[in-house]
Structures are given as structure tokens and as C-alpha cells.
Amino acid sequence: MEKFIKHTGTGVPLRRSNVDTDQIIPAVYLKRVTRSGFEDGLFAAWRNDPDFVLNKQEFKDGTVLVAGADFGTGSSREHAVWALQNYGFKVVISSRFADIFRGNSLKGGLLTVILPQSDVEAMWEAIEANPTTSITVDLDTRTVSYNELSHSFTIDDYTRWRLMEGLDDIGLTLKQTDSIDTFEGKRPSHKPATLPIR
Amino acid sequence: MGKTLAEKIWAEHIVRQAEGEPDLLYIDLHLIHEVTSPQAFDGLRLANRRVRRADLTIATEDHNVPTLDILKPIADPVSKLQVDTLRANCKEFGIRLHSLGDIEQGVVHVVGPQLGITQPGMTIVCGDSHTSTHGAFGAIAFGIGTSEVEHVLATQTLPSSRPKTMAINVEGTLKPGVTSKDIILAIIAKIGTGGGQGYIIEYRGSAIRALSMESRMTVCNMSIEAGARAGLIAPDETTFEYIKGKPHAPENWDEAVAYWKSLYTDSDAVFDVEVDLNADELEPFVTWGTNPGQGLPLNAKVPNPADYADTTERTAAERALEYMGLTAGTPLKEIVIDTVFLGSCTNGRIEDLRSAAEIVKGKKIASTLRMLVVPGSARVRLEAEAEGLDKVFIDAGAEWRNAGCSMCLGMNPDQLAVGERSASTSNRNFEGRQGKGGRTHLVSPLVAAATALRGTLSSPADL
Ligand code: SF4
Numbered sequence: 001m002e003k004f005i006k007h008t009g010t011g012v013p014l015r016r017s018n019v020d021t022d023q024i025i026p027a028v029y030l031k032r033v034t035r036s037g038f039e040d041g042l043f044a045a046w047r048n049d050p051d052f053v054l055n056k057q058e059f060k061d062g063t064v065l066v067a068g069a070d071f072g073t074g075s076s077r078e079h080a081v082w083a084l085q086n087y088g089f090k091v092v093i094s095s096r097f098a099d100i101f102r103g104n105s106l107k108g109g110l111l112t113v114i115l116p117q118s119d120v121e122a123m124w125e126a127i128e129a130n131p132t133t134s135i136t137v138d139l140d141t142r143t144v145s146y147n148e149l150s151h152s153f154t155i156d157d158y159t160r161w162r163l164m165e166g167l168d169d170i171g172l173t174l175k176q177t178d179s180i181d182t183f184e185g186k187r188p189s190h191k192p193a194t195l196p197i198r
Numbered sequence: 199m200g201k202t203l204a205e206k207i208w209a210e211h212i213v214r215q216a217e218g219e220p221d222l223l224y225i226d227l228h229l230i231h232e233v234t235s236p237q238a239f240d241g242l243r244l245a246n247r248r249v250r251r252a253d254l255t256i257a258t259e260d261h262n263v264p265t266l267d268i269l270k271p272i273a274d275p276v277s278k279l280q281v282d283t284l285r286a287n288c289k290e291f292g293i294r295l296h297s298l299g300d301i302e303q304g305v306v307h308v309v310g311p312q313l314g315i316t317q318p319g320m321t322i323v324c325g326d327s328h329t330s331t332h333g334a335f336g337a338i339a340f341g342i343g344t345s346e347v348e349h350v351l352a353t354q355t356l357p358s359s360r361p362k363t364m365a366i367n368v369e370g371t372l373k374p375g376v377t378s379k380d381i382i383l384a385i386i387a388k389i390g391t392g393g394g395q396g397y398i399i400e401y402r403g404s405a406i407r408a409l410s411m412e413s414r415m416t417v418c419n420m421s422i423e424a425g426a427r428a429g430l431i432a433p434d435e436t437t438f439e440y441i442k443g444k445p446h447a448p449e450n451w452d453e454a455v456a457y458w459k460s461l462y463t464d465s466d467a468v469f470d471v472e473v474d475l476n477a478d479e480l481e482p483f484v485t486w487g488t489n490p491g492q493g494l495p496l497n498a499k500v501p502n503p504a505d506y507a508d509t510t511e512r513t514a515a516e517r518a519l520e521y522m523g524l525t526a527g528t529p530l531k532e533i534v535i536d537t538v539f540l541g542s543c544t545n546g547r548i549e550d551l552r553s554a555a556e557i558v559k560g561k562k563i564a565s566t567l568r569m570l571v572v573p574g575s576a577r578v579r580l581e582a583e584a585e586g587l588d589k590v591f592i593d594a595g596a597e598w599r600n601a602g603c604s605m606c607l608g609m610n611p612d613q614l615a616v617g618e619r620s621a622s623t624s625n626r627n628f629e630g631r632q633g634k635g636g637r638t639h640l641v642s643p644l645v646a647a648a649t650a651l652r653g654t655l656s657s658p659a660d661l
Contacts, residue, residue: 017510018391018489022628027609031262031276033236033283045630069510070392073425073489074628075607076327077234078343099395099427100327104343158219169345170247173353176214176222180250180355183213183224190454191226192315194294195253198445 001109003166007090008136009063011127011146012053019067020074021101025083027075038079039086058131066123067094071112072101081108091137093144095120106159107169111137113144113153122149139164200464202363203432204398207338207461211321213355220357226320226337228350229306230257230293232284233609234325238348239287249291251354256315257288257295260305262609265572265599268298277610291351304575304601307331307543311415312577314444318433318458323350328543328625330421333430334414335437336461338398340428361427362470364397365463368405370477375658377553378413379545379623379642381405381475382420383483383493389473391491394426397471400463401431405477411440412549419544420625423490432462482657484530485627485640487518492627494530496645496657502526521629522637523617530655533639537620538569538596538650539632540643542606545623546574548581550643555587557647557658558594564653569596569646570612572604596650608633621649 029041046052053059065084071094072080081104084092092110095117105112115123126147127133135146139160144151162172201209214222228251235257242249249255262277272278281298288295296302302309307328310316318336323329325347332339342356350356368381386393399421406414414431421429438455441447448454481495492515494501503515503526519526524533540546540554551573563569571591573579579601582588588598605612606624614620614636623646627638639655648656 018514020489020628022626022631026630026634027607030233030609031274031280033240033279035237035240045634073391074327074626076325076341076343078325078345081343096392096395098392098425100341100343104345107343107345156218169357170245170349170352173222173349173355173357176355177353179214179222180224180353184354187224188453188457190448190450190457191320192317192446192448193253194227194256194315194446197294 001166001168004109004111004139004163006136006138006140007063008134009090010061010132011064011066011123011135012059012062013124013127014053014065014067015124017068018070018073021072021077021080022074024072024080025077030077030079035082036086038083042083042087063088063090064135064137065089065092066120066127067092069094069096069117071097073098076100078104078108081105081110085110093120093123106163109163109166111139111163113137115144115151115153119151200467202463202467202469203336203400203461204338204363204430207319207321208360210319220359222355223321223358224355225323225350226254227310227315227322228255229310229322229324229329230255230347231260231306231326232280233261234344235287235347236280236283237344238351239291241345241348242351247352249293249351252292254354255293255351257284257293258303258306258309259284259297261603261607263298263602264610265602265604265612268600274611301576301580304573304578305543305546305603307419308547308574308578311335312444312575314441314446317441317448317454318437319461323356327422328419330426330428331415331419331543333418333421333428334411336430336433336458338428338430341422361398362396364394364399364426364471364473365469366399366401366473366475368401368403368475368477370405371408372405372477372480375644376480376482377642377644378409378416380480380483381477382417383485383490383640384480385475386420386424386491387483387493388475389424391423391489392425394421394424397426399424399426399429401429406431407434410549411436412547415547416544420490423625433458482642482645484645484655486522486524486530487515488521488627488629490625490627490640492518493640496530496655498530500524500526500528500530531660533655534566534619534653535621535639535649535655536567536618537614538567538646539572539605539620539622539624540569540646541572541574541604542624543574544625545643546572546578548578550623551578551582551587554643554647555590557644557661558596558650559590561594561651563595563650566653567650569650570599570605571596572599573601575601605632607631608636621646621655
């Protein structure tokens with residue numbers, strides 16, 4: 001996983017609330033067996049509309065998605081995170097994220113930042129007024145800044161450390177193999193097993 | 199102070215706890231299907247890792263399998279690729295797989311319970327958000343993403359932060375024709391699609407206790423639609439009775455039951471939030487919009503967005519009505535339906551098929567619509583066929599299919615056409631969920647059956 005310390009880029013204003021994962025990446029795109037190439041499915045239904053924000057030339061190179069409330073609701077598909085990342089997004093800002101989506105994104109190295117709705121709206125206006133507005137998301141200082149403005153956000157220390165170190169979860173857990181062995185030694189015998197088949 | 203049921207189960211599964219870090223939770227059962235697992239296995243291979251506990255892992259093919267001609271090669275190349283990849287991965291890593299044609303093949307959340315492998319007090323995960331279904335047995339069961347699937351495969355554990363607890367108390371008695379689907383749709387309409395966010399919901403109260411296991415699964419299944427991480431119900435005699443005799447019921451039964459009986463919320467435990475719902479007042483519920491919280495009693499009318507005080511809700515309602523092609527003020531019962539879908543992990547179990555069959559028996563479905571009946575698993579299908587339910591549906595003019603997720607998410611050929619409108623017993627009415635441009639009204643199996651007969655959204659009382 002790539003380290004995330006600080007990112008500077010331009011924004012994409014997505015003025016929609018309740019963007020569910022079926023919109024981020026429709027189910028038909030989930031049939032792949034690889035981890036890459038999902039960018040073509042990102043917001044696929046909406047991209048048929050020439051006026052959709054991602055189809056506008058001025059927002060083509062945006063790397064910070066600024067979205068409405070309740071982003072990432074619905075299906076737990078992690079492909080939603082990959083699609084956003086494959087497309088080039090490094091950060092998603094919203095006033096509220098669905099739990100599973102947020103979990104998936106932070107594990108996968110896509111930073112999801114929660115800001116109050118009023119700040120999100122101010123960002124929409126600023127980006128729409130000037131699409132080249134440079135936005136800096138600094139995980140070290142936990143701030144989002146643009147146009148002289150700076151908003152702080154909260155993220156727990158552990159997740160922040162992991163993102164900044166670019167640490168993969170499995171590697172971290174495998175350091176605890178002894179504790180897992182001990183736990184397994186004490187599991188009650190009535191717990192079911194899938195093998196052997198009965 | 200006492201503990202809630204969720205807190206008890208959580209505490210029992212902590213492998214490691216450290217200040218400022220999520221708990222490392224042991225996972226008792228890991229369910230796998232073809233859509234969210236390929237990249238996880240890919241990751242294992244890349245890192246040269248093995249599956250730690252193949253004996254706590256089970257796979258089935260469900261999300262994009264065809265429900266017709268199941269023994270022919272899958273026509274859609276991408277679906278075929280996913281299914282073939284799952285088969286190869288299970289073989290390589292020694293994981294038990296129930297493939298098309300096998301009696302235990304079916305929707306992953308139907309398969310666990312029917313094998314008796316879903317039991318009280320367990321932690322259960324699957325790369326699918328409706329894993330919450332298994333909470334009906336008094337287990338902590340939740341959906342995970344593909345990288346978490348990889349994590350569980352490699353370590354049989356998952357770092358997770360402990361959710362807060364919410365009690366939803368449903369007291370009273372359901373009227374005839376009102377089902378557990380209506381309970382959960384009413385709950386979501388009440389607390390909203392974000393209302394359960396950050397919580398494990400425990401469903402409690404006399405109306406919940408009175409439900410069968412299958413109906414309890416319907417409630418827990420849709421916990422995620424209220425935004426919750428998981429939903430559960432304390433195990434009781436109904437639970438034990440259901441597990442008894444299933445293939446994987448514990449051999450040391452008495453010891454297991456003694457443990458299961460300790461699984462309840464202590465009387466002095468405190469939930470972070472409590473919500474009350476009166477079962478006496480519930481009516482059959484349907485959704486009119488594009489998220490499961492946009493629902494109303496069937497006797498109501500399509501709402502007027504202008505009546506919403508909250509601007510976000512108003513805009514969402516406007517957008518939903520536009521997408522759904524509905525006009526404010528139209529009685530819900532006048533909405534004409536093109537397709538009725540009876541199935542999914544919400545309502546594709548034998549009890550659901552029985553209750554719908556009872557309504558359509560000896561009658562004909564409206565000539566203006568098609569009805570798809572898709573059993574949740576091959577076992578459910580065979581059971582239904584043994585009872586003659588397939589004949590009941592076929593005689594009524596419905597299509598009787600093989601098991602799978604089917605039109606619940608339209609990844610296989612069972613899809614709505616653009617602008618087509620369904621009454622569906624599944625759990626999600628998102629835009630395009632059942633096919634691009636398709637319009638979904640979520641309903642109970644009883645409403646689905648009555649709707650099939652009348653051609654418009656209807657309850658059995660309208661027949
Ligand atoms: S039936 Fe529908 S909700 Fe259930 S697992 Fe399949 S796709 Fe998901």
C-alpha cells in the first residue's frame with residue numbers, strides 16, 4: 001500500500017447525497033477477477049450524461065472528490081474504493097460516509113475525510129468558481145486547506161499511523177500469530193466446522 | 199452493570215486488545231462467494247500466504263449464476279470467469295464449495311442456516327453486506343470488503359472497532375397479512391437509511407420473539423439498509439429447534455445449548471440508543487423511492503416532496519419520484535407492476551415460498567406481468583417441489599427457477615428492462631439495482647403474491 005502523508009490536487013464537486021455503491025460502481029462491473037481497471041465503471045450510469053461533473057473538461061484531472069452526505073451507502077463492495085482509486089482519486093470528502101465504505105477506503109489507502117456539511121458546500125462553491133483551486137489534504141496535520149482556508153478533520157491515531165506508514169493489515173495481524181494460536185486453543189468444541197462435510 | 203448480547207459475544211471473540219487500536223476479533227465462520235473473493239485469493243497468492251482455517255470457511259456460487267439451464271456452461275463470459283475462478287481457488291486452497299447442481303448451492307445467507315452451520319454466539323463474516331442475516335441466530339454477523347476477506351482467509355481474525363449498541367423494541371402482535379418484512383421496512387422508514395450507522399442493532403420485544411427463524415432472518419437481513427453494522431436477535435427455543443437435526447448441528451448438543459442459553463442481554467445492561475415500534479399498528483409496507491427508507495404503508499399515497507421540511511430529504515424525494523416515474527398523490531395501490539420477483543436472501547426461504555403459494559394457489563397471475571420465483575437455495579427448491587409449490591406457481595403462470603441471487607441484483611440474465619417496474623421481495627431498491635433503468639418497489643412475499651394476482655401493488659386483504 002502506498003504511503004499517504006500529504007496530497008495536493010484539484011477537486012471534483014459531486015453535488016449529490018446518498019451516493020450508494022451501486023452508483024459508484026454498478027454491479028455489472030464486479031465480474032472481474034483482477035484488482036485493477038475499474039475506472040471505466042466509476043459512476044457509469046451518470047457518465048452517460050454529458051453534463052455529469054466527471055465529463056466536464058475542467059474537472060478531468062481532479063483527485064479530491066467532494067461529495068454530498070451519506071457517501072458510499074449500500075452494498076459492501078470494495079470495488080467502489082478501487083474504482084475511485086483506479087480513476088485517480090486520492091481523497092473523498094463528505095459530511096457523512098457509510099460505515100463499510102469508510103472502513104474499506106481507509107484500509108485500501110483512499111483517504112475519506114469528514115467535514116461539516118457547511119464546509120463541504122463552501123468547497124463546492126470554491127471549486128465551481130475556480131476548478132483549478134488547489135486543495136491540500138495533510139494527514140500529518142489532519143487538515144484540508146485551499147484558498148487560505150484550513151479545516152481540521154479527525155481521524156483516529158491508529159488509522160492515521162497506518163496510512164502514513166502504508167502498512168498492510170494482514171502483515172500487522174500476522175505479527176500476533178501467537179495470540180491467535182492461544183485463542184484457538186481455548187475455543188469450545190461445540191463450535192461448528194465446515195470440514196469434514198457432514 | 200450488565201452487558202448486552204452483542205457486547206457478550208464481542209468480548210468472547212477478542213484475540214487481542216490494545217489501547218487506541220481496533221480489537222482483533224476471532225472469526226468463527228467465513229462465507230465466500232464468487233464476486234468478492236477472487237481478488238482476495240489473488241492477494242494471498244501474491245504474498246505467498248495460505249488459508250489459515252479452511253475448516254471454518256465455506257463457499258457457494260450465488261451472485262451471478264444463471265437460474266435457467268444451470269448445468270450448461272455459463273453463457274456470460276464474465277460470470278463464467280468468476281465462477282471458474284472461485285472453483286479453482288477453492289480447489290487450490292482446500293475450501294469446501296457448493297457449486298451449481300449441488301443441493302447446498304444457493305444464496306450464501308440461505309446456505310449457512312440450512313446447514314446448521316450458523317449458530318448462536320458466533321462471529322460470522324462474508325464479503326456481502328447482508329451477512330447480517332445470520333444475526334437472527336444470536337450471532338454477530340457482518341459484511342466485509344474484499345481486503346478483509348483476504349485478511350480473514352490469512353489469519354481467521356479481523357481488526358474491528360466495537361460498534362455501539364441499539365435496541366429496537368417491537369412489542370405487540372402483527373395483524374394477519376403483516377409480516378416481518380413489514381416490520382423491518384417500517385423500522386428503516388422510521389430511523390432512516392443512516393439511523394443505525396455505527397450500531398449493532400438488537401431486535402427485541404414480543405413481536406420479535408413470536409417470529410419464526412426465517413422471519414427473524416428477514417429482519418436481521420435488512421439491518422444494513424438502516425445503516426447498521428449488524429443486527430441480532432437473542433437465541434431461544436425457536437432458534438434451538440431450528441438448528442436441531444440440521445447437518446452441522448453440534449454433536450455435543452447439551453453443552454452447546456447450555457452455552458446458547460447464556461446469550462441474552464442482561465436486565466441491567468444499557469443500550470446506547472433504544473427505539474420502540476408498536477407491532478399492533480403495522481400495515482403491509484412498500485417502498486416508493488430509491489432507497490429502502492423511502493417506504494410507506496400500502497394504503498398511503500406517493501408522497502409530495504414539497505411536504506419534506508428537510509432540504510436533503512426533499513431533493514432525494516424529488517429525484518426518486520423522477521427516477522421511479524411516479525406522481526405525488528397517486529395511491530400506492532394504483533401503481534402498475536410489470537414484474538414480481540419472489541426470492542433473495544431476504545425472502546427466498548421455504549416459508550416465504552409457502553406463504554406466497556398459499557395466496558396464488560388455484561388463481562392466475564395478471565396477464566400484464568411476469569412473476570419470477572427464485573428459491574434461495576437448491577435445497578429450498580427441492581423442498582418446495584416436494585410440497586408441490588412449484589406446480590402452484592407454474593399453474594398460476596409464474597416462472598419457477600433455480601437458486602441464486604438472480605434479480606435481487608441483476609448480475610445474471612434476470613434483469614428489469616429500462617423503465618420496467620417490479621414488486622420485489624429483495625432488500626434494495628437503488629437506481630438500476632435490478633437492471634439499468636429498472637424501478638423497484640420492495641415488498642413482503644404476501645404483497646408480492648397479491649400484487650402478482652391484481653397487477654397493481656396490493657395486499658392479500660385486497661383480493
Ligand atoms: S440475494 Fe441479493 S442481497 Fe442477498 S446476497 Fe444475493 S445479491 Fe446480496
